[in-house]
Amino acid sequence: MSLANECGTDTPELAARRVWRRPFLKWAGGKYHQLPDIDRLIPAGLRLIEPFVGGGSVFINSDKHSSFLLADVNADLIHLYQMLAVAPDAVLRHARLLFGSLNSAEGYAAVADEFNAQLLGGPERAAAFLYLNRHCFNGLIRYNLAGKFNVGWGKYPNPYFPEKEIEAFTALAHNCVFMIAGYRRTLSLASEGDVVYCDPPYEPLPGTNGFTNYAPGGFNWDDQVALAECCVAAHQRGAAVVISNSSAPRITELYAQHGFTLHHVRARRSISSKSSTRETANDIVAVLGGMNSGK
Template identity: 85%
Template sequence: MSVDDGAPIETEIIPATRTWQRPFLKWAGGKYKQLSDLDRLIPPGQRLIEPFVGGGSVFINSDKHERYLLADVNGDLINLYQMLAVVPDEVTRHARLMFGRLNNADGYAAVADEFNEQMLAGPERAAAFLYLNRHCYNGLIRYNRAGKFNVGWNKNTKPYFPAAEIEAFTALAHNCVFMNAGYRRTLSLAGEGDVVYCDPPYEPLPGTNGFTSYAPGGFRWDDQVALAESCVAAHQRGATVVISNSSAPRITELYTQHGFTLHHVRARRAISSKSSTRETANDIVAVLGGMNSGK
């Protein structure tokens, strides 16, 4: 049933009744800890489309969809996914060598330099991206204005190698199409029978600085508006749309104006290195279409 005044619905936190598969990547803003809530709000459909696939927690744990269109503006991320889908043993072999021999500051610097100088072929570059992700500070993927990866080493000399998580990913990859594309192009492909889940860089809350630099160019307010409009167009073509974002007042207003039903879910921020500053916040999950809109 629709909410006429646009006020967010407080979603009840219910203990998970299933075990969730962890993704093999660390990812700022990843949704692993919100899967119980998202699972209740993302409806079934023929195809799940994610324009901001990121670490992939949502699609890896989906049992409601037959096929997946998974996109991201980060070309290194999509290369890793594509290489693991096609030549997983080769990527894993290169990655194990890096994990086994280069777990120190000099090794990290060497891999980062080769990565930034575009000196590696597809499978090796994919392995290097995995290595950097698991060895860098807080698993943070960040690029400077020149498009160079610029996150420091996390000083962990014995990082976890996510073999089981990679195996779970590759078991699902044959049902997936991976695309290096922005949200406009990806959403233009959504239509009847599709379910769209968007997890864009969050709009910063008033008085805070948000992290929006997963790829060169960042994600600005104009993008938040264009994303909402693109989602409305996808819904008009028959897709159901679900978006996660912060509870920033202008995000609430934007989604309400476009007819979304809003739900509040609680989330623990994990981008800070200090546990004392990892606070619980209310995020918004906005739904357009399906049973949540009364249609």
């Protein structure tokens, strides 16, 4: 039996031809361009759990799960998702106003100041976060030590308003539970019939500096180890687990020690501001349960 048939997914050829939905947010480390490789390694199940949902490329494209538990430590991200689930028209109305009249350095600074002042109502704050994400430099989400959003204006001439992508999101939102939570709490909820997909901050490759400070406290090696251990515990309770990460030697060793099957996928790095320095590298997709495949 082929890997695709075991997983109940498309063959690699069909996956490559499939039309994948784009997420409505720009997100550093997003998995949109790796979906043909990642989706086929995620088994079917009753519920998909993502402790690091980020921009949501994976869940928004899932046709193998009937419900979703989507978590992240970024409260602004989860707030936006929750507001779009319950009041999409209000969020879109406010967002259109911001996109339509404030694409300038001054307008961007004004929105960022209001956002950081914590005085906006629910839909307005969600719309401001969407605006900042689409107008800031490279779509980066970064906060200073005081918890203030501090990414500069991206100077884009006409930032795209992702209305079509938001409509696809809201059509699926009634099947989702959104939660502000770390990976330990989220993974403690995984049990029989669940499928877990983890996309943590990547372990830096030797000799490089990784982007691991997307939230206060960052994500260090102790977190990588704890995440693997929490995933093993979830698997022991009956969940299948899939993790994406870099191919750093100690990551591959860590996952191999815990019994994961390792798959290599190609990825184009996109944090650099210069396209000439955006490199292609091998990533790891580690699988525990749900299939009996080789590397």
